Amino acid sequence: MSEQTEPVPIELEDAAYVLGPKAISAILYAVDIEDQAKLTELMEPLHPADIADLLEQINAFDRSRLIRLYDREFDGEILSELDESIREEVIGVLTPQVLTQAVREMDSDDVVDLVEDLEDHQQETILDALEDVDRAAVQQALGYPEYSAGRLMQREVVMAPEHWTVGEAIDHLRATPEEELPDQFYHIVIVDPRLHPVGNVTLGKLMRSRRETKLMDLLEETFQIIPATQEESDVAYAFNQYHLISAPVVDEEGRLIGIITIDDAMAVLDEEHEEDILRLAGVGEGSLSDRVSETTKQRLPWLAVNLLTAIAASLVIAQFEAAIAQIVALAVLMPIVASMGGNAGTQSLTVAVRALATKDLTGANVWRVIRREVLVGAINGLIFAVVIGIVGVIWFGSPALGFVIAIAMVINMIVAGLAGTAIPVILDRIGIDPALASGAFVTTVTDVVGFFAFLGIAVMVLL
Amino acid sequence: MSEQTEPVPIELEDAAYVLGPKAISAILYAVDIEDQAKLTELMEPLHPADIADLLEQINAFDRSRLIRLYDREFDGEILSELDESIREEVIGVLTPQVLTQAVREMDSDDVVDLVEDLEDHQQETILDALEDVDRAAVQQALGYPEYSAGRLMQREVVMAPEHWTVGEAIDHLRATPEEELPDQFYHIVIVDPRLHPVGNVTLGKLMRSRRETKLMDLLEETFQIIPATQEESDVAYAFNQYHLISAPVVDEEGRLIGIITIDDAMAVLDEEHEEDILRLAGVGEGSLSDRVSETTKQRLPWLAVNLLTAIAASLVIAQFEAAIAQIVALAVLMPIVASMGGNAGTQSLTVAVRALATKDLTGANVWRVIRREVLVGAINGLIFAVVIGIVGVIWFGSPALGFVIAIAMVINMIVAGLAGTAIPVILDRIGIDPALASGAFVTTVTDVVGFFAFLGIAVMVLL
Incomplete structure (x- = not known):
């Protein structure tokens, strides 16, 4: 950490930021032929953050061979830049001497970040590697709640x-x-x-x-x-x-x-955003370095919730079996209304979730925002009602069917605007992360209302 | 800008960051009774970023009254913190003297950020307000492409x-x-x-x-x-x-x-994330301060694309009208397969879009990631195939129907994992923002495959 690395000018292309596929191939080749000198030479210009990225992108077998060959050059900062999902694996591969050396080089806040997610025995190994003063600092920080300022701070202050x-x-x-x-x-x-x-x-x-x-x-x-x-x-x-x-x-x-x-606050902002995006899509903590079993487990709960939602929608459809048996066109058209409502609802809820996160949606403007979203839903609903109404008439030659789908479209788009805003706000008020749970609720509402409005009105008008 | 504001300790509650509803009410009351002294007193402890938030949260009528009453106290930094959607409106309300004073206080990079999105006549007004040296600096910066480092930098360097x-x-x-x-x-x-x-x-x-x-x-x-x-x-x-x-x-x-x-890089990171989240949900630039007409227009394109997608799915269903007329249960169950595929696809695509943005998904690991996503899709597909198969058997008393929906589920979940990863990667390669366009493609694929697999297999097995 004492040498001055070459100033690396950032190129106009993306290429300069990332390890190009060529650089990675060269490094993996050096690992293959076990050429330690070549490996050290290739790794030397890389920032620890880039080395961490490299380790995340290659497979576990190459990873362990690379680390063993790189050995004493292994820098503590690489550990703190590494994705949590492979930290334990990497720490397991490092020799005790290299680990001790790496950990002693790190700032106390980085050590905290490193050890907080490790299993007990690895945590102990790392704490043992520290000098007494540093160990005390790390242990004090670990006394603060996870994801708190106390964990994030560094103790050295001027x-x-x-x-x-x-x-x-x-x-x-x-x-x-x-x-x-x-x-x-x-x-x-x-x-x-x-x-x-x-x-x-x-x-x-x-x-x-x-x-x-x-x-x-x-x-x-x-x-x-x-x-x-x-x-x-x-x-x-x-x-x-x-x-x-x-x-x-x-x-x-x-x-x-x-x-x-x-710089630490920026890293947190980045992680928070990542979390929001992934939660909105129903992907728990997901990372590309996770194992397949891990990923499968993370995605399962959201899919299970979605299955219940879908079954609820099917129960609504089942109420209209007789109508569908008489007019099969209803089965052909019904997913359109539900799908448009789902998309409009997702638009509203994403804007609401973001505005809640940035504290732009507050008690002072919540009613105005809900009114606005309902109005937007109504206007877009009318526009697409006309379009789909015409499509319905042309396709099935029935003005009545066109009328039914148009009315159902307006209703579902208005409901989407209302539910898409109100549901995240209510979840936020009762202390549930709106990014995590809104999607399931909003889609349930737009599916159920979509099928019910379309099939219900169809029964009234067409039969 | 010369006074030292009171150190405001951050409370444990959210309340300290945002203007509570009480503070906003008090400020609006001072505006109502046109009490300039009271307004100035209430606004004094607020950071310009908080004042900008306040202006965004109240309606246009209150906004213009507040600005007129606040008058000379109006700080240039408020303008640079303000959401783009209401900047022009606020600048229009400021008196020329206040505007000149406000703009002269700002750093050159903040002026650039301010004027780049303004209409020509407002841009001129602001450039005229600047001193010659500053104007030259701003004009030089405007010579660089939008969203480039040249626009972001400040010229004063030590x-x-x-x-x-x-x-x-x-x-x-x-x-x-x-x-x-x-x-x-x-x-x-x-x-x-x-x-x-x-x-x-x-x-x-x-x-x-x-x-x-x-x-x-x-x-x-x-x-x-x-x-x-x-x-x-x-x-x-x-x-x-x-x-x-x-x-x-x-x-x-x-x-x-x-x-x-x-700090400027952090602001950009924040905006980029915002853009990614909103684009993933098909909400162009959305902000709560936009007018209804603006918002309606922003959301329309995505809904139009979705309508085409939904109609494509309906065309698939239409091919199986005869089958549905014979077995109405098919209409009841078919949305489940499409919906599960859509959700699994969204999970995969969100992880892929994020990994592309953070440069964690590269040529070096793209095949491994695709294999992994397909495998995750297959495993979750099998799990939910068993569940929905049993539901199908119990609900409709037909083991054959349960078998059909189970097979369709596995197929669609595998396709979802494949399309959810491959589509964003391909879009990224050909230079289209994957956050913007992936959703439409992936949902089209999972809808079409979902309906086709379920109804197609049903025709083969049940009829």
């Missing part, structure tokens, strides 16, 4: 009392031994005598100010204090909303105990 | 030649007038005589090192150069992947022309 001047702060910084400072830092946190943070001073301001200037005269305008028990998703939201670069973390008594920097 | 020492850099920083420096900066970019960036030095290292130390001895390990024409989504990816805090931007000749900081 702080200064309120009465200090610029000169005193700079002298103190110079006198502090390297290992007590964070790897990177951008602010000095000013604290009162009880260690409560009162403000931030950027290093840029510090450097440009006269030695006798009071730190308190240089405070940044935007300053946010984060309680250690705060959920990490709210931390990421605050960083993004207020353009924070770093923020102090405090314990229950409001005392400074650590700091969170924006 | 740089130093390779031969400088720490002492020379610090003296230079102190001698530079405030207005030529960026608002916040965390690195000094080291450049060669042709202005090509060669490395970054953090302010923390600079401050802790001896005056005679060479800057070149303090370079950071991770260093990325970003071409001005780079797409902003790739910029955000690089920041997140390599934990960059700031990165220099260069022109076609590789000369340093600006810098991008992580």
